[in-house]
Amino acid sequence: MSLEDYVKDKLWSVLVETVHALPMYPHHKGYVREVVLHEKPDIKPNELAARLGMPLGEALVILYELKNQIT
Secondary structure, eight states: OOHHHHHHHHTHHHHHHHHHTTTHHHHHHHHIIIIIIOOTTTTHHHHHHHHOOOOOOHHHHHHHHHHHTOO
C-alpha cells in the first residue's frame, strides 16, 4: 500500500490526530527532517518505524507531512 493510498482512507484524519497527540511526535518529526531524510531521502515508512522504534502510523504521518511540507 502506498502512502497516497493511506491518505485516501477515511480513517487517515483519525490517524493524523492520534499521531499529533504523541509526546515524541515533534521530536521525531524534527529528527527525520534534519537527519534521516538527509541520509536516506527515499526511506520507506516501515524502515523509518524500525529505525526509530516508532509506530508505523507515526512514520506514515511524518513522511507524508514532510513530503508535502505540512507543519
